[in-house]
Amino acid sequence: MLDVIIIGAGPAGLSAAIECRKNDLNTLVVDEFPKLGGRLLGQLHQEPTGEWWNGIEEAKKLVDEAQRLNTDIRTGISVHHVAKVDDHFVVHTNDGKFEATNVLIATGAAETAVPVPGWTLPGVMSIGAAQVMTNVHRVKVGERGVIVGVNVLSAAIAHELKLGGVDIHSMVLPSKNVISADQAEPYAVMERLSRIAHLAPSAFIRFGSKFAKSPIVQKLAVKLYPKNGITMFDIPIHLRKAIVSINGTEQVESVTIAKVTPEGDIIPNSEEVVNVDFVCIAGGLYPLAELAAVMGCEFKYVEELGGHVPVHSEAMETAVDGLFVAGNITGIESAKVARSQGTVAGLSIAKRMTNDVSLDRQLDRAMQNVKTTRDNATIQFHPHIYRGRERVKAAYNRITETKE
Known part of the structure; x- marks a missing residue:
């Protein structure tokens, strides 16, 4: 039984995997593309500072760090179903079934x-x-x-x-x-x-x-x-x-x-x-969230985030116990924001598995870093991002309060 399966090897998925492995979790990352890095691989632009953002180099840094931590990463694997069975998940792929206590969906976005x-x-x-x-x-x-x-x-x-x-x-x-x-x-x-x-x-x-x-x-x-x-x-x-x-x-x-x-x-x-x-x-992007829908995750249509997004907390947890989301599945933003969200998700999963109170401070810093990264983003795909995020947060609070 794996501790966590991460679906998607883009900036969010790889960043989450790094944090999970730092906390010695048995982690598997799967991605249907033959190369690691997701949308990072296609990005190349100049920052206002004059520096160049090279997505291929940024992806290489994440991959190198994940591999240094002996992360099990497999490409060419498509996930077509995820089921919750008792206290764990069964992930169905073209390479068989995998079982894990936690699942992180970091599938990114698709084009319209x-x-x-x-x-x-x-x-x-x-x-x-x-x-x-x-x-x-x-x-x-x-x-x-x-x-x-x-x-x-x-x-x-x-x-x-x-x-x-x-x-x-x-x-x-x-x-x-x-x-x-x-x-x-x-x-x-x-x-x-x-x-x-x-x-x-x-x-x-x-x-x-x-x-x-x-x-x-x-x-x-x-x-x-x-x-x-x-x-x-x-x-x-x-x-x-x-x-x-x-x-x-x-x-x-x-x-x-x-x-x-x-x-x-x-x-x-x-x-x-x-x-x-x-x-x-160029018709724009929308969150690629079908797998979260299969899991029975609550959704909310938020125009400021690009469409229907799974309801989640700032710690990237959904109302389905053990199911986490990160990256553009939660709303269309930059790769830097996705990377920061992945770090949060990885720490949240580690906290759930270890109950290590020392992770609380790291998690707080990581969540603050998401906001800082968002504030400093060179490109904003939609206006009023924070308003959209607050709507999702409020929806998550309502769901969890009802369950209690």
């Missing part, structure tokens, strides 16, 4: 795809797939392309693609439909764009972003938005243009783009055809 006519053509991919191909596999996704969707994720990855020698013609909005929702509305996109302007190389844009936080200024900015877009990292970002279709016979050959009103409606007879050989669709 926005449908566009022609999106089944070869050469169309999610923005995350383009990031992995470029930064992990060192494969150039194409010579010239368009990114559909203007958000924190697409802006960051667009820069990474440029660093990889890929020509990005522009970033445009998806066409307005039931699924694209506010991603196709210039006003809503402008509000999100103002939160990442501090990453822009232009001091003028960074200065202007301070004023762009005002809803009045945002609406005025959309109405007066330049026809040629605003350039960030030498990439034109358009809030008054949307993709109408992706064109080609056997692969992507071009895209049709049209001008839109401030409300996101297509302006008739404004279409233009742009020759490209690839298209990246």
Whole structure:
């Protein structure tokens, strides 16, 4: 019987494993990907300090530390079911069943795809797939392309693609439909764009972003938005243009783009055809929480965290005894926050297994570090993160009080 099985070998899962092994817990980490590190592997960006955040190097540090502690880590293993049996869990995988007293789910997030006519053509991919191909596999996704969707994720990855020698013609909005929702509305996109302007190389844009936080200024900015877009990292970002279709016979050959009103409606007879050989669709991220749902974990829809998240405490414990969560399954944030949450989860599991009171101080420091890391995050995927976290915390308190 294992002390803990950790599902997911990203920043949260590996950090938790390190703390569990430091406390001599019999720990197994499984991940379906052949490489360790999760989303860290695709990340490469420059911090405001001028330092570069290299996800591959950060992942290597975590893997090296976990291996130094003799952690059992297995790749290529998919988990398709988790069941609670009496006082332990049975984890069903493509490599058989594993039993453990505790389970940590650190499965991260998945991408939301926005449908566009022609999106089944070869050469169309999610923005995350383009990031992995470029930064992990060192494969150039194409010579010239368009990114559909203007958000924190697409802006960051667009820069990474440029660093990889890929020509990005522009970033445009998806066409307005039931699924694209506010991603196709210039006003809503402008509000999100103002939160990442501090990453822009232009001091003028960074200065202007301070004023762009005002809803009045945002609406005025959309109405007066330049026809040629605003350039960030030498990439034109358009809030008054949307993709109408992706064109080609056997692969992507071009895209049709049209001008839109401030409300996101297509302006008739404004279409233009742009020759490209690839298209990246950026619909955002949502917590990958199916395994927690299978476990009967309580959920709450929290827009500020990216969707439905398992209800959990600040110590990363759920109301299912012995079940813990950490990372983007708890809400869409940066890899640094996920790493900090993993440390908290690992210490919480160690405390549950050992009853070592000396871990209380470490756990308090780790929980405070999550907040500090969140405060200092370069990129915030959603506004009002703390408000969302408080809603989840309140829900957890209500559940546990009812049980008592």
